[in-house]
Amino acid sequence: MTAVSLRPEYDRGNGWFEILGTQPEPVVLTGDLDADHVVIGAGYGGLAAARRLAELDPSASVILIEADRVGNNAAGRCSGFIIDHAHNIRAKGFADDTENAKRQIALNRAGVDWLDEIVHREGIECDWRREGKIHAAASAKGEETLAGFAESLDAVEEDYLMYDGVELKRRFGTDFYRSGLHAPHSILVQPAELVIGLANSMPENVQVFESSMVTDVDFGPPHTIRTASGSVRSPSLVIAANGFGEGFGLFKNSLIPLITWGSMTRPLSDDEVAALGGQENYGIIPAHPAGTTVRRRPDNRILIRNQYTFSRRSSVTKGIAAVKRAHEKSFRNRYPMFPNVEFEYSWGGALALSRNGEGVCGKVADGVWATMAYQGTGMAKGTISGKYLAEHMLGDDDPLMGLVAGAPSRNFPDPFNGWGVRMNSRWRRWQAGLEE
Numbered sequence: 001m002t003a004v005s006l007r008p009e010y011d012r013g014n015g016w017f018e019i020l021g022t023q024p025e026p027v028v029l030t031g032d033l034d035a036d037h038v039v040i041g042a043g044y045g046g047l048a049a050a051r052r053l054a055e056l057d058p059s060a061s062v063i064l065i066e067a068d069r070v071g072n073n074a075a076g077r078c079s080g081f082i083i084d085h086a087h088n089i090r091a092k093g094f095a096d097d098t099e100n101a102k103r104q105i106a107l108n109r110a111g112v113d114w115l116d117e118i119v120h121r122e123g124i125e126c127d128w129r130r131e132g133k134i135h136a137a138a139s140a141k142g143e144e145t146l147a148g149f150a151e152s153l154d155a156v157e158e159d160y161l162m163y164d165g166v167e168l169k170r171r172f173g174t175d176f177y178r179s180g181l182h183a184p185h186s187i188l189v190q191p192a193e194l195v196i197g198l199a200n201s202m203p204e205n206v207q208v209f210e211s212s213m214v215t216d217v218d219f220g221p222p223h224t225i226r227t228a229s230g231s232v233r234s235p236s237l238v239i240a241a242n243g244f245g246e247g248f249g250l251f252k253n254s255l256i257p258l259i260t261w262g263s264m265t266r267p268l269s270d271d272e273v274a275a276l277g278g279q280e281n282y283g284i285i286p287a288h289p290a291g292t293t294v295r296r297r298p299d300n301r302i303l304i305r306n307q308y309t310f311s312r313r314s315s316v317t318k319g320i321a322a323v324k325r326a327h328e329k330s331f332r333n334r335y336p337m338f339p340n341v342e343f344e345y346s347w348g349g350a351l352a353l354s355r356n357g358e359g360v361c362g363k364v365a366d367g368v369w370a371t372m373a374y375q376g377t378g379m380a381k382g383t384i385s386g387k388y389l390a391e392h393m394l395g396d397d398d399p400l401m402g403l404v405a406g407a408p409s410r411n412f413p414d415p416f417n418g419w420g421v422r423m424n425s426r427w428r429r430w431q432a433g434l435e436e
């Protein structure tokens with residue numbers, strides 16, 4: 001029997017989830033059940049895998065098990081950019097291999113399109129808007145990076161618009177940014193509403209259990225998956241636990257557990273909205289990957305996301321006071337007209353990255369499959385990986401499956417891995433400078 005050694009512990013700081021108000025009581029796993037497939041983790045990967053397994057095999061029973069509430073996990077704590085192409089701007093290198101870059105874009109777009117189809121077919125209310133993302137620079141160095149990114153997009157024949165500081169002030173209400181690149185095809189959503197909607201609209205042959213932490217697994221097949229109040233026996237197990245994936249003992253030293261952090265203001269008052277001006281809904285990606293993501297929401301809240309923290313235990317609460325102070329500074333740099341607007345919520349979310357940038361998507365043991373580690377952009381990529389994994393399990397591979405079936409490289413042994421990741425994170429923060 002394998003005791004799961006890394007277990008999520010969430011707080012109630014996730015603004016996206018909390019502003020939705022009281023949720024119905026969770027259906028908790030109780031008793032001893034049998035299922036044709038069990039999926040652990042209701043993030044984008046697990047939700048997609050469970051849905052697709054059930055769609056392709058309507059006579060099969062599928063059980064999806066989530067440790068906490070659906071929507072209070074990283075999937076519902078993220079910034080809500082469903083992206084179609086690279087988030088992290090690499091001025092050099094992005095277009096070196098244009099054919100591969102085009103395939104990656106096609107992969108993300110397949111994820112965006114599948115989500116689009118589900119959201120509109122099922123009537124999921126999650127503020128789905130094709131606003132695109134604006135990569136914005138606050139410094140001369142950032143502007144250089146944007147120019148490199150524009151060249152990369154030209155090389156892969158992607159459309160975009162360039163904005164100057166005046167146009168950005170008109171859109172954002174702040175004159176913090178000097179120039180921007182608008183990539184028009186990404187979607188902005190309320191992420192907690194999206195994941196709750198995805199879980200609530202599962203095919204009939206899927207049962208979703210929340211507040212049901214998997215504590216032990218007897219790997220078979222058949223496998224027995226245990227929680228505090230129940231168990232499921234199944235010949236087929238999908239692990240989609242991402243930032244907590246290492247806890248299942250199968251990915252030792254190949255995932256890098258990171259936390260990234262978000263904060264959300266209270267709603268601006270009518271006077272504050274009038275003083276700010278600009279659009280009611282936008283998403284800003286920083287010119288430097290270690291910079292600050294910003295969302296303004298139709299409910300007049302502003303969201304700040306920055307910093308990556310290495311956390312061996314994937315703790316989403318440790319160090320949150322310092323993170324909140326850093327977020328306040330980033331907020332006031334951008335919105336100096338609001339010295340008294342406070343954050344109502346601050347939270348962390350656990351991710352898994354790999355050293356060579358490759359995710360996990362495929363068979364990992366007899367009767368065990370896994371999908372995780374999408375390098376921090378899992379809304380589109382996690383969704384499509386989960387879908388392709390399910391198709392692969394049932395012998396129906398998509399031609400793009402090869403793009404997600406990666407092999408994460410081994411990490412340096414600890415403590416060198418932790419030191420390396422921390423140093424890298426500090427160095428990148430320092431490089432981001434004003435973009436943070």
Ligand SMILES: Cc1cc2nc3c(=O)[nH]c(=O)nc-3n(C[C@H](O)[C@H](O)[C@H](O)COP(=O)(O)OP(=O)(O)OC[C@H]3O[C@@H](n4cnc5c(N)ncnc54)[C@H](O)[C@@H]3O)c2cc1C
Nearest residue numbers: 041043044045067073075078079081214242349377378379
């Ligand atoms: C602040 C923040 C901002 C982000 N912004 C974006 C963005 O704008 N766009 C984007 O694409 N991505 C973004 N991301 C990344 C995105 O959230 C992840 O890539 C995505 O959630 C990964 O999906 P997943 O299904 O692999 O993992 P998760 O969403 O983490 O889901 C894994 C699930 O497994 C569950 N689990 C783990 N262990 C157990 C267990 N023992 N028993 C039961 N359940 C278990 C967890 O509770 C969790 O729900 C952001 C992340 C954060 C934290």
